Amino acid sequence: MTAIAVLGSTNMDLVAYVPKAPRLGETVTGRAFRTVPGGKGANQAVAAARCGGEVVMIGAVGADDFGVRLRAALASAGVDTAALRTVEGASGTAHITVDDEGANSIIVVPGANAHVTGLEAGDDSRIGAAECLLLQLELPLDAVLAGALAARAHGGVRTVLTPAPAQPLPAELLAATDLLVPNEHEAAALTGLTDPHRAAEALLEQVPEVVITLGAAGSLYAARGREPLTVPAPRVRAVDTTAAGDTFVGALAVALGEGRPMRSALGWASCAAALSVQRPGAQDSMPTRAEVVAFAAGQDVR
Numbered sequence: 001m002t003a004i005a006v007l008g009s010t011n012m013d014l015v016a017y018v019p020k021a022p023r024l025g026e027t028v029t030g031r032a033f034r035t036v037p038g039g040k041g042a043n044q045a046v047a048a049a050r051c052g053g054e055v056v057m058i059g060a061v062g063a064d065d066f067g068v069r070l071r072a073a074l075a076s077a078g079v080d081t082a083a084l085r086t087v088e089g090a091s092g093t094a095h096i097t098v099d100d101e102g103a104n105s106i107i108v109v110p111g112a113n114a115h116v117t118g119l120e121a122g123d124d125s126r127i128g129a130a131e132c133l134l135l136q137l138e139l140p141l142d143a144v145l146a147g148a149l150a151a152r153a154h155g156g157v158r159t160v161l162t163p164a165p166a167q168p169l170p171a172e173l174l175a176a177t178d179l180l181v182p183n184e185h186e187a188a189a190l191t192g193l194t195d196p197h198r199a200a201e202a203l204l205e206q207v208p209e210v211v212i213t214l215g216a217a218g219s220l221y222a223a224r225g226r227e228p229l230t231v232p233a234p235r236v237r238a239v240d241t242t243a244a245g246d247t248f249v250g251a252l253a254v255a256l257g258e259g260r261p262m263r264s265a266l267g268w269a270s271c272a273a274a275l276s277v278q279r280p281g282a283q284d285s286m287p288t289r290a291e292v293v294a295f296a297a298g299q300d301v302r
Helices: 040-050 065-076 111-115 123-128 141-154 171-175 184-191 196-203 244-257 262-276 289-298
Strands: 003-007 011-017 032-038 054-062 084-087 092-098 104-109 132-135 158-161 209-213 219-223 229-231
Touching (some): 003 141, 032 040, 032 065, 054 123, 084 111, 123 141, 141 171, 184 209, 196 219, 244 262, 262 289
Parallel strands (some): 003 132, 054 084, 132 158
Protein backbone atom coordinates (compact mmCIF):
# COMPACT_ATOMS: atom_id res chain seq x y z
CA MET A 1 0.00 0.00 0.00
CA THR A 2 1.14 3.54 -0.74
CA ALA A 3 1.93 5.38 2.51
CA ILE A 4 0.46 8.89 2.34
CA ALA A 5 0.53 11.71 4.91
CA VAL A 6 -1.98 14.54 4.60
CA LEU A 7 -1.40 17.85 6.36
CA GLY A 8 -4.57 19.82 5.85
CA SER A 9 -8.01 21.05 6.78
CA THR A 10 -11.00 19.22 8.16
CA ASN A 11 -14.37 20.97 7.77
CA MET A 12 -18.04 20.19 8.07
CA ASP A 13 -19.69 21.08 4.77
CA LEU A 14 -23.08 22.79 5.05
CA VAL A 15 -24.53 22.22 1.60
CA ALA A 16 -27.61 23.92 0.10
CA TYR A 17 -28.93 22.59 -3.21
CA VAL A 18 -30.66 25.19 -5.38
CA PRO A 19 -31.98 25.32 -8.96
CA LYS A 20 -29.81 28.36 -9.60
CA ALA A 21 -27.22 30.06 -7.36
CA PRO A 22 -28.34 33.45 -5.99
CA ARG A 23 -26.88 36.66 -7.35
CA LEU A 24 -25.61 39.32 -4.96
CA GLY A 25 -28.51 40.57 -2.84
CA GLU A 26 -30.87 37.86 -4.12
CA THR A 27 -32.75 35.26 -2.04
CA VAL A 28 -33.63 31.89 -3.60
CA THR A 29 -35.44 28.83 -2.30
CA GLY A 30 -33.36 25.68 -1.95
CA ARG A 31 -34.59 22.15 -2.58
CA ALA A 32 -32.38 20.32 -0.05
CA PHE A 33 -29.80 20.80 2.70
CA ARG A 34 -27.14 18.43 4.03
CA THR A 35 -24.27 18.49 6.51
CA VAL A 36 -21.44 16.28 5.26
CA PRO A 37 -17.78 15.88 6.30
CA GLY A 38 -15.34 17.78 4.09
CA GLY A 39 -12.30 20.07 4.09
CA LYS A 40 -9.69 19.82 1.35
CA GLY A 41 -7.22 17.94 3.53
CA ALA A 42 -9.73 15.46 4.89
CA ASN A 43 -11.24 15.02 1.43
CA GLN A 44 -7.89 14.09 -0.07
CA ALA A 45 -7.20 11.75 2.84
CA VAL A 46 -10.51 9.91 2.39
CA ALA A 47 -10.09 9.75 -1.40
CA ALA A 48 -6.62 8.26 -1.07
CA ALA A 49 -7.71 5.76 1.59
CA ARG A 50 -10.70 4.57 -0.45
CA CYS A 51 -8.45 4.16 -3.47
CA GLY A 52 -6.16 1.86 -1.51
CA GLY A 53 -3.65 4.16 0.21
CA GLU A 54 -2.42 3.86 3.79
CA VAL A 55 -3.22 7.36 5.02
CA VAL A 56 -2.48 9.43 8.12
CA MET A 57 -4.27 12.76 8.66
CA ILE A 58 -2.47 15.65 10.39
CA GLY A 59 -4.67 18.59 11.41
CA ALA A 60 -7.27 19.71 13.96
CA VAL A 61 -10.97 19.65 14.71
CA GLY A 62 -12.91 21.64 17.30
CA ALA A 63 -14.31 20.49 20.63
CA ASP A 64 -17.85 20.36 19.23
CA ASP A 65 -20.25 17.86 17.72
CA PHE A 66 -18.89 18.56 14.25
CA GLY A 67 -15.43 17.59 15.49
CA VAL A 68 -16.68 14.23 16.74
CA ARG A 69 -18.42 13.54 13.43
CA LEU A 70 -15.42 14.63 11.35
CA ARG A 71 -13.03 12.35 13.24
CA ALA A 72 -15.45 9.43 12.96
CA ALA A 73 -15.86 9.95 9.21
CA LEU A 74 -12.11 9.82 8.64
CA ALA A 75 -11.71 6.74 10.80
CA SER A 76 -14.56 4.95 9.04
CA ALA A 77 -12.76 5.52 5.71
CA GLY A 78 -9.65 3.86 7.12
CA VAL A 79 -7.65 7.05 7.77
CA ASP A 80 -5.31 7.11 10.78
CA THR A 81 -6.50 10.02 12.99
CA ALA A 82 -3.87 9.79 15.74
CA ALA A 83 -2.39 13.14 14.60
CA LEU A 84 -5.78 14.87 14.29
CA ARG A 85 -5.86 17.17 17.32
CA THR A 86 -8.93 18.45 19.16
CA VAL A 87 -8.72 22.15 20.06
CA GLU A 88 -11.05 24.44 21.97
CA GLY A 89 -13.73 26.15 19.93
CA ALA A 90 -15.54 25.34 16.73
CA SER A 91 -14.51 23.02 13.94
CA GLY A 92 -13.97 24.43 10.48
CA THR A 93 -17.02 24.78 8.25
CA ALA A 94 -17.62 25.23 4.54
CA HIS A 95 -20.85 26.83 3.35
CA ILE A 96 -21.60 25.45 -0.11
CA THR A 97 -24.25 26.23 -2.71
CA VAL A 98 -24.75 23.62 -5.45
CA ASP A 99 -26.94 24.38 -8.49
CA ASP A 100 -28.79 22.02 -10.80
CA GLU A 101 -25.82 21.91 -13.19
CA GLY A 102 -23.60 20.57 -10.41
CA ALA A 103 -21.57 23.80 -10.13
CA ASN A 104 -20.75 25.08 -6.65
CA SER A 105 -19.65 28.17 -4.75
CA ILE A 106 -18.01 27.87 -1.33
CA ILE A 107 -17.29 30.03 1.73
CA VAL A 108 -14.80 28.46 4.19
CA VAL A 109 -14.68 29.45 7.87
CA PRO A 110 -11.40 27.99 9.22
CA GLY A 111 -12.35 27.37 12.86
CA ALA A 112 -9.99 24.78 14.38
CA ASN A 113 -7.86 24.72 11.23
CA ALA A 114 -6.53 28.17 12.10
CA HIS A 115 -4.86 26.64 15.19
CA VAL A 116 -2.60 24.45 13.02
CA THR A 117 0.34 26.84 12.70
CA GLY A 118 3.15 24.29 12.59
CA LEU A 119 4.08 20.67 13.22
CA GLU A 120 3.63 19.03 16.60
CA ALA A 121 5.43 16.12 18.27
CA GLY A 122 5.38 13.07 16.06
CA ASP A 123 4.31 14.88 12.88
CA ASP A 124 7.82 15.02 11.45
CA SER A 125 8.27 11.27 11.78
CA ARG A 126 4.83 10.63 10.27
CA ILE A 127 5.77 12.71 7.24
CA GLY A 128 9.17 11.04 6.99
CA ALA A 129 7.55 7.59 6.98
CA ALA A 130 5.29 8.48 4.04
CA GLU A 131 5.98 8.10 0.34
CA CYS A 132 3.87 11.17 -0.42
CA LEU A 133 2.76 14.28 1.48
CA LEU A 134 -0.44 16.00 0.36
CA LEU A 135 -0.76 19.72 1.13
CA GLN A 136 -3.40 22.36 0.43
CA LEU A 137 -3.89 26.00 1.52
CA GLU A 138 -6.80 25.84 4.00
CA LEU A 139 -4.28 25.81 6.88
CA PRO A 140 -2.03 28.75 7.83
CA LEU A 141 0.88 29.00 5.38
CA ASP A 142 3.42 28.54 8.18
CA ALA A 143 2.10 25.02 8.77
CA VAL A 144 2.03 24.17 5.07
CA LEU A 145 5.62 25.34 4.70
CA ALA A 146 6.72 23.40 7.78
CA GLY A 147 5.25 20.22 6.31
CA ALA A 148 6.90 20.74 2.93
CA LEU A 149 10.27 21.42 4.52
CA ALA A 150 9.97 18.33 6.71
CA ALA A 151 9.27 16.19 3.64
CA ARG A 152 12.22 17.70 1.79
CA ALA A 153 14.53 17.16 4.79
CA HIS A 154 13.68 13.46 4.92
CA GLY A 155 14.20 12.95 1.19
CA GLY A 156 12.23 10.48 -0.85
CA VAL A 157 8.87 11.97 0.16
CA ARG A 158 6.99 13.35 -2.85
CA THR A 159 5.32 16.65 -1.91
CA VAL A 160 2.07 17.33 -3.77
CA LEU A 161 0.58 20.80 -3.28
CA THR A 162 -2.94 21.82 -4.23
CA PRO A 163 -2.79 25.65 -4.26
CA ALA A 164 -6.37 26.22 -3.11
CA PRO A 165 -7.73 28.62 -2.10
CA ALA A 166 -5.47 30.43 -4.59
CA GLN A 167 -3.07 32.92 -3.02
CA PRO A 168 0.50 34.13 -3.57
CA LEU A 169 2.93 31.36 -2.64
CA PRO A 170 6.29 31.93 -0.95
CA ALA A 171 9.31 30.92 -3.01
CA GLU A 172 10.47 28.66 -0.17
CA LEU A 173 7.26 26.62 -0.37
CA LEU A 174 7.44 26.27 -4.15
CA ALA A 175 11.09 25.21 -3.89
CA ALA A 176 10.02 22.37 -1.57
CA THR A 177 7.14 21.25 -3.84
CA ASP A 178 7.60 18.31 -6.21
CA LEU A 179 4.21 18.37 -7.93
CA LEU A 180 1.82 21.33 -8.07
CA VAL A 181 -1.85 20.50 -8.84
CA PRO A 182 -3.94 23.64 -9.47
CA ASN A 183 -7.18 23.76 -11.40
CA GLU A 184 -7.22 26.06 -14.42
CA HIS A 185 -8.58 29.00 -12.39
CA GLU A 186 -5.92 28.62 -9.71
CA ALA A 187 -3.21 28.31 -12.36
CA ALA A 188 -4.44 31.56 -13.91
CA ALA A 189 -4.48 33.28 -10.51
CA LEU A 190 -0.89 32.16 -9.82
CA THR A 191 0.50 33.17 -13.21
CA GLY A 192 -1.84 35.79 -14.68
CA LEU A 193 -2.16 33.54 -17.75
CA THR A 194 -5.54 32.12 -18.77
CA ASP A 195 -4.18 29.60 -21.28
CA PRO A 196 -3.40 26.41 -19.31
CA HIS A 197 -0.39 25.50 -21.48
CA ARG A 198 1.20 28.90 -21.00
CA ALA A 199 0.35 28.83 -17.30
CA ALA A 200 2.00 25.41 -16.97
CA GLU A 201 5.15 26.70 -18.67
CA ALA A 202 5.28 29.61 -16.23
CA LEU A 203 4.76 27.36 -13.22
CA LEU A 204 7.60 25.08 -14.33
CA GLU A 205 9.95 27.96 -13.60
CA GLN A 206 9.10 27.39 -9.93
CA VAL A 207 8.31 23.68 -9.56
CA PRO A 208 9.55 20.59 -11.46
CA GLU A 209 6.12 19.10 -12.30
CA VAL A 210 2.61 20.51 -12.77
CA VAL A 211 -0.80 18.96 -13.30
CA ILE A 212 -3.54 21.44 -14.19
CA THR A 213 -7.01 19.98 -13.83
CA LEU A 214 -9.41 21.13 -16.55
CA GLY A 215 -12.76 19.91 -15.27
CA ALA A 216 -14.70 17.98 -17.91
CA ALA A 217 -11.79 18.50 -20.35
CA GLY A 218 -9.45 16.32 -18.27
CA SER A 219 -5.97 17.32 -17.14
CA LEU A 220 -2.71 18.75 -18.45
CA TYR A 221 0.66 17.45 -17.23
CA ALA A 222 3.90 19.33 -17.74
CA ALA A 223 7.41 18.65 -16.49
CA ARG A 224 10.79 20.22 -17.07
CA GLY A 225 12.46 18.77 -20.13
CA ARG A 226 9.41 16.78 -21.25
CA GLU A 227 6.60 17.27 -23.75
CA PRO A 228 3.25 18.29 -22.22
CA LEU A 229 0.65 15.57 -21.85
CA THR A 230 -3.13 16.07 -22.01
CA VAL A 231 -5.37 13.30 -20.70
CA PRO A 232 -9.13 13.52 -21.34
CA ALA A 233 -11.72 12.90 -18.65
CA PRO A 234 -14.55 10.36 -18.97
CA ARG A 235 -17.80 11.92 -20.18
CA VAL A 236 -20.40 11.79 -17.41
CA ARG A 237 -23.31 13.91 -16.20
CA ALA A 238 -22.26 15.91 -13.14
CA VAL A 239 -24.63 16.06 -10.18
CA ASP A 240 -22.27 17.77 -7.72
CA THR A 241 -18.66 18.76 -8.44
CA THR A 242 -17.80 19.40 -4.78
CA ALA A 243 -14.48 17.67 -3.92
CA ALA A 244 -13.93 16.35 -7.44
CA GLY A 245 -10.48 17.96 -7.46
CA ASP A 246 -9.65 16.46 -4.06
CA THR A 247 -10.79 13.04 -5.27
CA PHE A 248 -8.49 13.43 -8.27
CA VAL A 249 -5.48 14.34 -6.10
CA GLY A 250 -6.03 11.52 -3.60
CA ALA A 251 -6.39 8.95 -6.37
CA LEU A 252 -3.39 10.39 -8.24
CA ALA A 253 -1.20 10.06 -5.13
CA VAL A 254 -2.11 6.39 -4.83
CA ALA A 255 -1.58 5.72 -8.54
CA LEU A 256 1.84 7.38 -8.58
CA GLY A 257 2.83 5.59 -5.38
CA GLU A 258 2.03 2.30 -7.09
CA GLY A 259 4.43 3.17 -9.89
CA ARG A 260 1.92 3.85 -12.66
CA PRO A 261 3.23 5.91 -15.60
CA MET A 262 1.94 9.47 -15.53
CA ARG A 263 -0.58 9.01 -18.37
CA SER A 264 -2.08 5.96 -16.66
CA ALA A 265 -2.06 7.68 -13.25
CA LEU A 266 -3.86 10.73 -14.62
CA GLY A 267 -6.43 8.58 -16.38
CA TRP A 268 -7.06 6.57 -13.22
CA ALA A 269 -7.42 9.75 -11.13
CA SER A 270 -9.83 11.18 -13.72
CA CYS A 271 -11.96 8.05 -13.45
CA ALA A 272 -12.15 8.47 -9.66
CA ALA A 273 -13.16 12.13 -10.06
CA ALA A 274 -15.73 11.24 -12.74
CA LEU A 275 -17.38 8.78 -10.36
CA SER A 276 -17.43 11.38 -7.57
CA VAL A 277 -19.24 14.08 -9.58
CA GLN A 278 -22.13 11.70 -10.28
CA ARG A 279 -22.97 11.64 -6.56
CA PRO A 280 -23.89 14.42 -4.11
CA GLY A 281 -21.58 15.56 -1.32
CA ALA A 282 -17.84 15.63 -0.70
CA GLN A 283 -16.49 12.53 1.07
CA ASP A 284 -19.81 10.72 0.57
CA SER A 285 -19.27 10.89 -3.18
CA MET A 286 -15.79 9.38 -3.24
CA PRO A 287 -15.46 5.95 -4.88
CA THR A 288 -13.82 2.83 -3.53
CA ARG A 289 -10.83 1.26 -5.23
CA ALA A 290 -13.01 -1.52 -6.63
CA GLU A 291 -15.35 1.03 -8.19
CA VAL A 292 -12.48 2.94 -9.78
CA VAL A 293 -10.90 -0.26 -11.12
CA ALA A 294 -14.18 -1.37 -12.69
CA PHE A 295 -14.96 2.03 -14.19
CA ALA A 296 -11.39 2.53 -15.46
CA ALA A 297 -11.50 -0.84 -17.22
CA GLY A 298 -14.55 0.34 -19.13
CA GLN A 299 -12.67 3.49 -20.11
CA ASP A 300 -9.65 1.44 -21.22
CA VAL A 301 -7.53 2.91 -18.40
CA ARG A 302 -5.24 0.36 -16.75
